Structures are given as structure tokens and as C-alpha cells.
Amino acid sequence: MDRFDAMRVFIRIVERRSFTKAADDLGLPRSSVTDAVKGLEARLGVRLLQRTTRQVSPTLDGEAYYQRCVSLVADLEDAEGAFVGAKPSGLVRVDMHGTQARYFLLPGLPRFRELYPDIRLHISEMHQPMDMIREGFDCLLRAGELADSPLIKRRLATLERGTFASPDYLSRFGTPQTPDDLEGHEMVGLMAPDAAEIIPLVFVVDGKIRQFTLPAMVTVTGPETNVASACLGLGLIQVPRYRVVSELASGALVEVLAGFPPSPLPVHVLYSPTRQLSPRLRVFIDWMAQQFRNRTAPAE
Missing domain, CATH: 3.40.190.10 (Periplasmic binding protein-like II)
Structure with a gap:
């Protein structure tokens, strides 16, 4: 595993507060996740994570390194995505209203898969208040007026x-x-x-x-x-x-x-302001916006 892949692993562990959940999200063996962190700690000469029987949390050094990793990985993904022919890849985890998912998004998923075969989606229907980063979601889809939040919001539709x-x-x-x-x-x-x-x-x-x-x-x-x-x-x-x-x-x-x-009922997608949009999340959000436009456009 190269250094940037190890950084991606470390980011997910910090956000999920769990080696096991991070491994599941990334589709990696837990041993690979553990080895990635050990390698980073050995290279840096500091302890990045505090492990207990119930939770994993970053040390002070780990928190500082996490912030740098988020920025570096986002820059790398942007650079890679700028080349012609580069296809976004990886997992996108989204939580949304199940009825909206079935009506607006699922009909278009076969075409999305054709366009972006290397993107995997996890669609959750918890649809309740949550710590998006801690729960490991890349974005949330929410209907209705929104309370004040540090999250970035983009309106996708207004439903009659x-x-x-x-x-x-x-x-x-x-x-x-x-x-x-x-x-x-x-x-x-x-x-x-x-x-x-x-x-x-x-x-x-x-x-x-x-x-x-x-x-x-x-x-x-x-x-x-x-x-x-x-x-x-x-x-x-x-x-x-x-x-x-x-x-x-x-x-x-x-x-x-x-x-x-x-x-009318506004529908927004929410995502974290602490990082740049990864190419996979950017194309997924743009695709969701198009699906809502397609399904709410007046019949001719």
C-alpha cells in the first residue's frame, strides 16, 4: 500500500472511529488497515491513534495529521481527475429518504453505472439527525427547511x-x-x-x-x-x-x-465543508441533481 492509500485508510479510521468499519467501507481486510496505520506511525515517528476497547480516536498529532491528509488526498484526487479519460472511482455513502431514492434515483442507476463503472454506492435510509462524518457518509439528502448547520448545502429540487x-x-x-x-x-x-x-x-x-x-x-x-x-x-x-x-x-x-x-418542499444535498469534493462525490451530486430535474420537469 503506497503512502497516499495509507492516508486514505487513516482518514476513514478517524472519521469512523473504528478499524473494522473503515475496513468494511474501503473493502479491505482489517489486517491491511492496521498495517497501514502502523506504517504511517513508524514513518512519522509519532502515535496517531489512541485505541481503547470501545473506540479509536486521534491523538493531538493524529488530529493535525488528519487535517493535512484530508487536504492532500483531495488535491491528489482533483489532479488525477483533471486528466482526460480519468474515471472517478471508489465508494460513495449517502443517506436519504427511501421514497425519494426509489422514485428519483433508482430508475437512473443503470445508466450511472455505465457512465461510472468504478464508483460503488451505499444508500442508507436512516434519514435522521446524525454526525455525517462520524457515521462515515459522504453526503446526505434532506427534504424540508434546514436548521443552521456547518455543512455545505446545495438545493436539488423543490417538490410541489x-x-x-x-x-x-x-x-x-x-x-x-x-x-x-x-x-x-x-x-x-x-x-x-x-x-x-x-x-x-x-x-x-x-x-x-x-x-x-x-x-x-x-x-x-x-x-x-x-x-x-x-x-x-x-x-x-x-x-x-x-x-x-x-x-x-x-x-x-x-x-x-x-x-x-x-x-413547496425543498430538497438539498449536504456535504462537509472541511474538504474539497472528491471527483466521485462531485459527479454523483451532479447526477442526482439531473435526476431530480428529469423527474420534476413539466410534461410537454
Whole structure:
């Protein structure tokens, strides 16, 4: 293993706080990962990592060396990627909403594989607050308004949303004509995984945002269960329009209050500001942006 490969190994160990996880991410035997660090420590004459039975963490020297390694490896990858014919390679780990992955990205993956055969993808669906670097992710895909964060964000799409209910529900509760008609109605209570409150229904009325939290017989945290509950007549839901295309076509759901749409849902990709974009991550993010454009473009 050459010096730069050893640096890549060291970077991943620091970020994952584990020899085993780093080895799994890089597709290397654990012994190779251990030998790489031993070689770096022997060459530098310092101890880079503090090992305990539960975790691996950088020493002060190790933290300083990590910062230099991140910069050097990024520069090297940029230099290599500048040559005509050089193909990005390696593993990209991304966490995203599973429904968005299946609708926007998976259909285009065969073509992505043709274009970049040396890039491997790991798609996680945890979709919860996390330390991106510690968990070993290269980027996160997040929908909705974002809290302040040191991460760099790039908007990929703005998804139109609507309010939907089943015909059975509307036959029992009536069809509201304006948001003021929602008294006596119910909603499926969608809750974010990291929040204890139901996400309110949001409507734009005369250019102003109004929020309503209705009684909920059932609360859910999963988007698939949210839509399934609405199809069973358990309440009103608000979701991105793409998610209920088939349910609208089959008649399982119908749109209500179309004249008072919810505010659109922004979708961003987030990545670390502490390093330059590697060629593989750059092309992956650009490809994701194109997939969202393709799938949200108005039909001609």
C-alpha cells in the first residue's frame, strides 16, 4: 500500500472511529488497515491513534495529521481527475429518504453505472439527525427547511405538495372547500423521527401561510405508512405530489383544497465543508441533481 492509500485508510479510521468499519467501507481486510496505520506511525515517528476497547480516536498529532491528509488526498484526487479519460472511482455513502431514492434515483442507476463503472454506492435510509462524518457518509439528502448547520448545502429540487384524502374519508367527513372548513376533520399525524409533535397541515391563503393541527386517530413516522393510512380513510395528509401519482390514478386518494396548496418542499444535498469534493462525490451530486430535474420537469 503506497503512502497516499495509507492516508486514505487513516482518514476513514478517524472519521469512523473504528478499524473494522473503515475496513468494511474501503473493502479491505482489517489486517491491511492496521498495517497501514502502523506504517504511517513508524514513518512519522509519532502515535496517531489512541485505541481503547470501545473506540479509536486521534491523538493531538493524529488530529493535525488528519487535517493535512484530508487536504492532500483531495488535491491528489482533483489532479488525477483533471486528466482526460480519468474515471472517478471508489465508494460513495449517502443517506436519504427511501421514497425519494426509489422514485428519483433508482430508475437512473443503470445508466450511472455505465457512465461510472468504478464508483460503488451505499444508500442508507436512516434519514435522521446524525454526525455525517462520524457515521462515515459522504453526503446526505434532506427534504424540508434546514436548521443552521456547518455543512455545505446545495438545493436539488423543490417538490410541489398537495392535500389528499380517500373517497371513503370524504364521504364521512365532507369535502372542505377552504381551510376554514377543516373544523371537525381529522388528519393522519405524521411525526418526524426526532420530534415529539405532529407536523401541522400548511396552507397558503392569500399569500400567507396558515397552519392547522387536527385530531389524529393514528400517528406515524414513516412516509409509506402515512400514505397507506390515508388510503384507508384515517385522515387527511399532505405529501409531495410525486408520491401519490399511482394512488390518484387508481382513485384510492383524491386531492382536496387544491386552491390552497401547501408550501413547496425543498430538497438539498449536504456535504462537509472541511474538504474539497472528491471527483466521485462531485459527479454523483451532479447526477442526482439531473435526476431530480428529469423527474420534476413539466410534461410537454
